Amino acid sequence: MMGKDLILKTLQHEPVEGIPWVPFAGAHAGILKGYTAKEVLLDGDKLYESLMEVKKMYTPDGMPVMFDLQIEAEIMGCELLWAEDNPPSVVAHPYAGEKVTPGKSKIPKKSDGRIPMTLDVMRRLKTEIGEEVALYGLVCGPVTLASHIRGSEFFMDIIKDQKYAAALVEFCAEVCMAMSDYYIEAGMDVIGVVDPIISQISPKAIEKLFLNPFTAIFDHIKSRGALNSFFVCGDATIQLEVMCKTHTDSISVDENVNIYEAKKITDKYGIVIGGNIPLTTVMLFGNQQDNMKYVVDMLDNISHDHLIVSPGCDMPYSVPVENTIACVQAVKHTDDVREMIKNYEAVDESIDVDLPDYSNLERPLVEAFTLDSATCAACTYMVKSAMLAKEAYGDKVDVREYKYTIKADIARTRKMGVEHLPSLYINGELKWSSLIPSREELLSALEPLIK
Template sequence: MNAYQRVMNRLRGEAVDRPPNFNIMMTFAAHYIGQPLSHYYQDYRVLGDANLAVQAAFDLDLVQTISDPYREAADFGATIIFPEDDLPLCPQPLLAEPSDLGRLKYVDPHSGRRMSDRIAAVRYLRERVGGEVPIMGWVEGALAEAADLRGVSALLLDLYDRPEWVRELLEVCVEVEIAFARAQIEAGADIIGLGDAIASQIAPDMYREFALPYEQRIFAAVHEMGALARLHICGNTTRILPYLPQSGADIIDIEWMVDLKRAAEVFGEYPATCGNFDPVAVLLQATPDEVREAVHKCLQVGGARHFSAASCEVPSGTPPANLRAHAEALRAHGGWVH
């Protein structure tokens, strides 16, 4: 059974030889092939080669084009700085003042330098492992993109002070994200991941008003094109767990501070849970035996369609032995369903 078959069978509730390994790798992948992060973020070939390398080395069941949250923001016109081997920086929000929104225009993902680079990464991966390993593209959620353009603190105040202005901004963002998702699917993506980290920082009623409807629109477009949807919200989503399945996601990542058993009970048979052991305390800092134990505990409570992964990105510097222990635990588990 190859990775593509394993993932599709898992989502259909059919037999698999082992649970899928859905770890998110970015900085680890770049450093694994000896490349600085600035190259990983800006050259689709480096990103592609890094993902192919870690997929083969650690039995991942996907290759991915996730990198950083600033692809769309850069193409909207934000200034992004790329240190040689560190995370990218946005020194000044593009929408420093509310009046700046009037200058924000729709941008075609194919014409944007950074979005087109991700589209090229999808195509690069498709040429090499298409049909054998699922290819995951990535977009920002509309609210997350609004935060990238406005700044997190300013946007959180805007939700109270000028909600209509926020809705106007979200309309621009969601149209670009839908187009970006479609472009990646056309290039060969089987899955579109959506990051909406800011959604864990707002009240449930605000999530339902300012995040959920836009996640729904993006995922509806993804499904219309025949691809799958993965929702990733960093942080504690306990308060909004009942609403996450309404997004339309097929796979929902659950962070380590959330009760995975409760999430599985709330979600029911569908969507699939993914996660949720701690990427730092377990993958980075624990022993291989402790990794195996954490993987097993998640499989016991995550539900019949559970996807195994650390709850967020695999940190750079994670011992390869711990990643191998994760893969070994899944092989030892086999196709058994709790």
């Protein structure tokens, strides 16, 4: 069975022999050909060349073409900060400071921004490998897009002006549907709606304000003859139930979610689940045996129906090629790999770190524990929220970010006992876990501590 058939039949709940494998090699694809992340996200020829190398090296059953959640935001006026080893991040928001609900004229057109380049690469891949591999077209989800164009004020809108927040997300859902149409016309088999910010919104707010827009998106994709997937990052455990009500074909989660428990929920709704090989501790910093062991252990402890194996999200740029190949082998040749690693025990390479003396700090300390604010949208807005403390109090408060892409920060995160990312601590005490505080909430918690 071709890899494409394995993906499509799995998403359609048809019997299959084997488990589908989808490497989310976004910017990471560039490293296979010696290109920077910026090069592959701006140059169609380099992107195409890199993706063909993904096909060759990682033998995917399905693969995304462009993993960049800022394409739509850039067209709509967001200022981007580019990096050599990450997708760009949004640093300025066109509707910050004023409540604007854009009209239909603001919906991106095929000729706008980087859309023509993306469509061209999609068509070329469809012609070259489209019979063998299921191609994924990824669109920025409506809640994340709303946060991009509105900024951190969007989270306060959800609390204080729900009518406006709902209207803004409804507009962003129209953008999603338009982008989905472009990608389906270019030959994409699966449309992935990537909305990491969903993990930061309460299930009640999602159901009340955003369920209808999401349902409209997935129904629209199905009406166009394509399959779909709902991508989320961060600890979306409490959001999974409402996500399953959106008519999506599949949900993809990262390492913050217990995939064994999550699958019980998705199975109840007849939805395929994908994930969740840890991006940093295993794929980036582990070795081949670590990657093999993680995949084999997962496959040995989970039912194989309605399952797609993949990294937890967009793979870090510098993931060693041999680690991803190890994952491929574990998925495609599980019995052989299980025998290879039966006596393997991971080496403890943890770093000893010293925590601050929180009871004797000179100033209040706000600590943001993130996956990486440069690549994770939810983490970006958690750090921006933390920085509001600096705006308000200046040198009277200290703010730090610890990233799960840095070994020393991983050690610190573990020593602190941080369970979910992103999380925000004040003076060593957990204040917000996977929920972004408003400016008022943050300053209210800090005010009694300011000297």
